Structures are given as structure tokens and as C-alpha cells.
Amino acid sequence: MPNNANRRLPAHVLQADLDCITALKAIEGYAPSNPADSLAAITELQTRVSAAGEREFHAANSYAAARDDTVLLENERHKRVQSIKNQVRAQFGNDSNQVASLGLKKASERKAPKRQNGTEGNGA
Template sequence: MALEAITGYNPANPVYHLPAVPARYRTTRAAAEVELRAPNALNAARDAAIAAQWEHHNLILGVTDQVIAQFGADSDEIASLGLKKKSERRAPVGSGKDSK
């Protein structure tokens, strides 16, 4: 460090003594390291949250399949999950053109 090369450096304020400079530099570098790692931690947390959401989604799809398998696609139980009964779905409508 250039300050060490200055002979006779003896500041009036003890805050600015030579040992304080490298100590403050180490503190600054440590804070920069934490700042650098913060986005990585955020990305990891976001990935974990998204994975948990997908696991929940897939679980609910499986639950729906199980309710249909156990009670049928036209049951009140399937309606209680917020899904339409098979009988409540509209029948497919043709394109309206006469087929030859």
C-alpha cells in the first residue's frame, strides 16, 4: 500500500492511523462479497419457490385424476373441486359446412 511507503505518517486524528486503512479495506471487500452473492441466493430461492409451485400443481392434477377415477367425471365430487361435470360441458359444434 502506498501509504506505508510514506515515512513519518502520523495523523492527528487516530481514526486515520495506518492500521485502520487495511482493516477498513477488508471490511469493504467483505461487504462487496456479500453483495455479489446476494443475487445468487435470490435466484436459488426463486428456483426453490418455482419448484415447490410445480410440485403443488402436479399434486393437484393427481388429486383431480384420483377423484375422477374414484367418483367419475360426472360426479358432484368433481364439481366440488371447481371443475365442470362431464354432462355440463357443451357438445362440440361442427364447422357449419355441409359435408359431401
């Protein structure tokens, strides 16, 4: 039994388990004292494992498709918002209250660019 039952088993362990079940099918006269260890019980459990794996696979595909749809729509919305901001700037001007209401800086609130002096850092 693994130390943490919530962690996936490594692929090589899962394959070894499948190989063991396949080999068990060829053993004649196998009659365990524990009914849970019977060939019928392990075969039924393997069927449940396969079904759960298929459900997981389909859920992962559904999740990926839903995520792709969300990302596509988010990008489309972002392009529309950028276009709206440009339209507000064009219609009302870069220094308008309407521009500020969209969360943008007015042109008058921006700092003027500072002149870079070529003598900075010389100490002279």
C-alpha cells in the same frame, strides 16, 4: 456525486475509480487537506465496498437457491394436484359433485361441440 445515489454506477466508472486508487498508491508525498481523502481512508472505504459486494454476492446466491427450491416444490405440488384431480374423476366420475368441488366443470356443464358447416361465410 451521481444524480441518483440509489442507482448502480456503470462498470467502466467503477473500474476507473479502482484505477485511480491504484495510481494514488504510487504518488509519493500525497497529503490532502481533507482527512477523508487520505490514502488510508480510501483504502478502508475500498475494503468496506469489497465486503459489501461479497455480502451482496452471497445474498444473491442464497436468493437464487431459495427460488429454485420454491419452483421445484411448486411444480411437484402442481403434479400432485393434477394427479388428485384425475383420481377424483376416476373414482367419482366426470359428472360428479366431487369433481365440481375441486373447481372443475362437470361433464354435463360443458357445451356440446357445434357442427362446423363448410358453407359458412359464402353468403349463399
